[in-house]
Amino acid sequence: MTLVAGVDIGSTTAKCALIEDGKVVGRSLNPVGVELVKDAERALALALSDSGRERRDVRAVTGTGYGRFKVTFGQFTVTEIGCHAKGAHFLFPATRVVLDIGGQDTKAIKVDANGVVIDFAMNDKCAAGTGRFLDVCAGALGYDVSEIGPLSLGARRPVKVTNTCTVFAESEVSSYVARGKDPKDILAGLYGSIVSRSLSLLQRVGVEPEVTFTGGVSRNEGMVRTLRARLGLPVNVSPLSQFVGAIGAALYGLERLEAVPA
Amino acid sequence: MITCGLDLGAGSTKGVLLEDGRRIVATALAPTRGHAVDAGRTVLELLAEEANLFPGDIEYLCTTGGARYAFPDRHLQVSDITASARGAVFLRPGVRHVVDIGSQSSRAMSVSETGRVLRFKMNEKCAAGAGRFVDRCAKYLQVPLDEMAPKALASTKPKIISSVCAVLAETEIINNVAEDVPLPDILMGVFLSLAQRAYVLMRNVGIQPDVALVGGLVRSEAMVRALERTVGAPIVADPQAPHAAAIGAAVLGHSRLQKLSQRPTPLAAAEV
Amino acid sequence: MVSDVLAGADPDASDSPPVLELHGELEEFSRAAPLDVTLRLAREIVTDPTYPTVRAWTRSGRSAVGCFPVYTPQELLHSIGLLPVALHGGGENVEISHADAALGSFLCSISKSTLELALTARLAPFRGFVFPYICDVSRNLEGIFARVLPETPTYMLHLPQNFRSGATVRFLVSEYRRLAERLERAGARPYAPGPLAASIELFNAQRSRIAELAARRRAHPGQISLAESYLLRRLGGLLPREIHVPLLDRVLAELSERPVRSRDAIRVALVGPFCEQPSLDLIDLLEQVGCEVVDDELLPLYGWYGRIDPSGDPLEALARAYVESPVDIGVRAAPSTKGGAILDRVEAANAQGVIFLTAKFCEPALEDIVLYRKALDRERIPYLHLEFEERSTSYEQARLQLETFVESILFD
């Protein structure tokens, strides 16, 4: 009956998951601003109200994400790489490879049967192929990123998006718009470009089933379809896929509590 | 003799009317919104209205900017680098170096006394050195765009952003915020970072006074100050500089028209 | 001797292959066809990353060996019964998803796409690979090929950089012997001087036709476009030379009948694309915006030397030709100074300006440019530097800069 919290401070959103008895009992998602400590606190408070629990019921708070050191009220910090592995394993125990596409980075993580990281690879030099890339390009098409998921379905002739720079890709998209290309085809081209960058990372760790797709971009149906098609494998996507890092963090805290009794 | 320069850019479309290659009789601007031809026509109407002319009074139309080929009713098109160099020298004849910080790319040009481009260099690799970077920072820092510059000018210890990726630079900015760097210092850091990237381009083509800044950011005082501080020399920031490319196109149009009128060939033959 | 080789006869008849058996694309190229048909076919072959001519060649049990740019002693490979094929990356049609992982981020496209082709089995028709030491990436690529294709022999050919030593030719001869030994298994026979002498004559013939093509372009720039002449050269690395030589003879004959177009353009020297090649669209763009390319570094393999006299020790003749070559490009230590070399070239070609068209991340080219620029600045010769990548479909930035360059020369 131990309630634990994981708080995942990403580059665009803060997520919190509360876990009790192997179940996610509360969660929250809110955008981050410039005051990360407050954002982290708010994430926990919102998740608590979602679950109807009190702050004092929480036995451990674990921070993860690039802002993990801003979860100053927590007990532990773990990198999001470890957390995505653990969280994905929790949701899909047969997971061997996790693909996480977040706001500013993309990671491929290889995990063992216990959800422990064996190997990982991340985008390095720039933000090409990340959630932000999609965000910016959706903007260039005149959509919000939350709307574009189903839009590529039915694309017939996906365009080729070759620019690696997010900002230049935006102008490439604009030029396709100006040339009267079907937004379906442009989006399909964008998905293809992001998936091909993701595949390159997946190749580094080696692809084997099952593959679990996590992070904000996994909410996009078009991306999931494109990934499935290109991998030729089924891809797990949980309705909680944005919370995988937070779930993993909470589980790490639990494990730590069990290893070192209070 | 009225010539028109039309700068069909990604963000906005600008136009000028030039009389006898010497006097600007009208300037106009309209947002492009993805429809360059429509925006161009709107700007033409605005110009005609302002100068109290009929569109038919325009004897020669020269386009420039990203959509220079898209606009059908043109006599000639020139690249926006060629055009903005001519425009900058038209506005300030002493200018020998032009730096253009546009929304998606920055360019530096060394120019002759007639405004001919002698050497130029633009950022190609990554867009961290372009004006769009400022827009994104404004959004991220939740500061309205027009308040960026006034706020930045209050800076005492600007924090320069080192990341070469415009998107990753945001993370750096957010880290600075988390580390309690004062907002004016972060904002001025953004302008100085842009100035430093432009300075690399500028040095690459060679800097000779006078140096003029053109493009949208010329209206931002913080940008001008940041550039002056980086270059260590005064920067010419003409109020008409946002229209430099359109002006340059009109100037080139005028000289082309003069050449053609010396020949018996009818104008239509020069159409591209 | 060339005609003997072309007819399939061989001075060492005992161990030579019989007349060329032709299939598929090879057959098509050996037929007389109008120039435009040949060029259309050439365009297809050159942009097809699955090497149709090589597959046609190997179908009857013959072997081909892939040669990374810029220079390989093809004559030697040919003489041991191999078809030397120029590897020029994947062009715009190969998506990189495996090679990034092995190589790294900040590397030229040609290294990545060539490795991608290997990792996706598209280089399966080849029985061996040669990587010359033209830069660190080419050199290291050999080691990766050796690991990922363990069954296929590879060789990192150490091309000497000391062109003044009395010992260099002897060393290069030993390198060539090692290369031949390494690929003997893939070839039809071990190295012997007789076949090499015959092969040298065949390649002499190929080089002379390509030189003739270049001379025609210089004399009548409007008669054949840069992209067309480039395609014909590219074919030379993909077809058996026994087919390519007569094909060029037919082309040259037909060219004489083509009308000469004349147009207003600036004369430029094109420097930098010696290894990775720009796309055909980009090559076309140069002419579209008003440049007449009067000197170029595209596919420098053919310009390394003129005629080689194979009498005496042909292997030594081949090594000596390389060492004594006047070619001055980024992947060779400068015989004099880089600054002097660029000015000589501009003068020889009577060019009005220089366009540096360099592959992204091509370090030898990027470093030479600075020395070239200094010399051009001194002489007030205009230049433009553009970087390109194989897999690029949008040329708006390139067009903008090329137009600016042309306009800066055309308008006062």
Add this chain to the structure above:
Amino acid sequence: MTHPGEEVEDGPTSAREQQRRLVEEYYADLADAGGPRKPVAYMLVGGNLTEIVRSFGYEVVFPEIVALNCAIKHESLPNILHAEAQGYGLDVCGYVKNDLGLQELGGKTPFGRIPPPDLLVCSFSGCYVYIKWWEALAEKYGCPLFVLDVPYMRDERPRSEEIEYVVAQLNEFIALLERTTGRSFDRGELRRMLAHSRKAEEGWVRYLSAGRRRPSPIEAYFEAVFYMFPINVLRGTAAAADFYDTVDAEVTARVRAGEYPVPEEKVRLVVEGVPPYPSYRTFWDFFRRWGAVSVAATYPKVGGLFDQGFLHDPDRPLESIAEYSMAAYVNQSWGLRRRLIASYAKEFEADAVVIHGIKSCRSFTAGQGDLRDWLIHEQGIPTLYLESDHEDPRYFAPAQIKNRMDAFFESLDRRRSTVSLPMVGA
């Protein structure tokens, strides 16, 4: 622990003090423009010909080492930006840009001014960019340029025709030196210098092999980098030979006193690649936080693979120099490099390999991804790949690198099924 010129934080020891003094004296000699100065030869570290040029009375400048000294003192960026303004692109080697920028700016380094070259010796051993770099210097200074063409090492041992080729060039080089200096070649002097080198090399190998101990008394990457200075720069002198006696004594004393690079050795690493000099200390701290110690590294071998038996031999002067030049670490084919790294991992009982890729160094870096793949999938060794630059501070993203390192060490830790997450603020 520290590096040439850095403030000592952990308390000075005799070897470090001596090393720092050697660095200062070396730069002071170079900057001594007052009296008649020695002629100066510029040379490259890999497979260098220090002993030969010293035997003709030259002092040697290694622009690579000057560049790393600038970077570690946070003075590389202005030089790099100056070179970029001259036209050197973003993707050009950071060493090249630092040096050519610095040359244009008058030769100022954190340790004093370096003189222009009288002779340029391009030992083309392991890096193609060397040729381009030395061509640029030759055009700037107009002094003689000698290119020593060193064949790429494709077999375990150099072949006889390769050695013959290099020796023939060395003889031509000696003839050039006789012409430029007006002195005749003194074989005895060269042998005496090679004997000093031999002694220094043996001492250096002893130092590096101390990483085999558990716990390791040495830091074979971060610490070794500054103990490399004498072996790379001062070879051929008695000072270099004696330096490693001091190092020997220090290592013995450390073992006796139980003083180790980290208080508790938790992870033993083999490190491959050039360090990120502009963020050297930050990078090192990321390792120390996790109790990670490099027990072996490839970077200290860029000056020569002495530990693989490629030592200078006074009795075979030119032949041993030729062999040494060929065996420079970066001149090894990937097959040889792979085997060497795996053998270090095995012999030094390492838990993992860390590869640091350099954005602007293709020679070292192109193929490190494949190496990583081979180590993980064919050798079963956990391997971490990181990327930044050896000179350009703009390419070191601390948060990203730390994140990867934390994730890697976390996973190593967990794979040993010990749960010991660092506490907040740790």
